[in-house]
Amino acid sequence: RKEVEQDPGPFNVPEGATVAFNCTYSNSASQSFFWYRQDCRKEPKLLMSVYSSGNEDGRFTAQLNRASQYISLLIRDSKLSDSATYLCVVSNSGYALNFGKGTSLLVTP
Amino acid sequence: NAGVTQTPKFQVLKTGQSMTLQCAQDMNHEYMSWYRQDPGMGLRLIHYSVGAGITDQGEVPNGYNVSRSTTEDFPLRLLSAAPSQTSVYFCASSYSTGAHEQFFGPGTRLTVL
Numbered sequence: 001r002k003e004v005e006q007d008p009g010p011f012n013v014p015e016g017a018t019v020a021f022n023c024t025y026s027n028s029a030s031q032s033f034f035w036y037r038q039d040c041r042k043e044p045k046l047l048m049s050v051y052s053s054g055n056e057d058g059r060f061t062a063q064l065n066r067a068s069q070y071i072s073l074l075i076r077d078s079k080l081s082d083s084a085t086y087l088c089v090v091s092n093s094g095y096a097l098n099f100g101k102g103t104s105l106l107v108t109p
Numbered sequence: 110n111a112g113v114t115q116t117p118k119f120q121v122l123k124t125g126q127s128m129t130l131q132c133a134q135d136m137n138h139e140y141m142s143w144y145r146q147d148p149g150m151g152l153r154l155i156h157y158s159v160g161a162g163i164t165d166q167g168e169v170p171n172g173y174n175v176s177r178s179t180t181e182d183f184p185l186r187l188l189s190a191a192p193s194q195t196s197v198y199f200c201a202s203s204y205s206t207g208a209h210e211q212f213f214g215p216g217t218r219l220t221v222l
Contacts, residue, residue: 002151004151032208034210043199044199045213046210091206091208096157097142099153101149101150
């Protein structure tokens with residue numbers, strides 16, 4: 001079983017919609033959690049870290065549920081420019097990151 | 110700052126050939142790592158380094174060597190290329206451990222025939 005599991009999608013949503021992605025992780029000792037964004041044929045870039053209390057950055061909200069070992073990302077008022085693959089990332093030891101396979105989002109006009 | 114740079118951007122090799130993928134960063138980051146990304150597999154860690162002179166294996170190290178003689182450079186060597194090594198390779202660096210934001214290079218697309 002892979003350490004980080006994501007629904008690969010694709011998620012096709014219209015502009016202005018709200019969309020949520022979930023991610024589960026298998027190692028209960030995991031310490032750090034992130035969402036990265038990867039555009040087609042580009043490198044991943046950090047979207048946001050995920051904190052236990054939940055955190056928000058503009059239209060993006062990340063939540064962490066340690067008891068259930070899942071992480072979520074909510075995107076409100078979707079823009080065409082949000083079309084990308086969203087990678088759930090978990091760090092266990094601090095020296096290695098475990099990446100999910102990514103969830104593909106396509107926002108349509 | 111150029112950030113993380115990788116060369117070459119594209120490379121085609123024949124089975125059995127060797128080559129070195131270059132990675133450099135100008136952010137004075139201690140932590141550097143190499144990942145490969147394959148369709149349907151996500152990013153997998155090949156090797157990483159926590160500082161000059163210190164390297165360790167990741168999830169998929171076989172067939173690859175690394176060294177870290179300076180803080181800035183972290184080359185990845187393919188010893189004898191195999192078709193299974195066809196992939197996109199990303200180098201990344203961060204201020205400290207993997208728990209910090211990783212800055213990725215633009216990637217090298219490698220095809221082994």
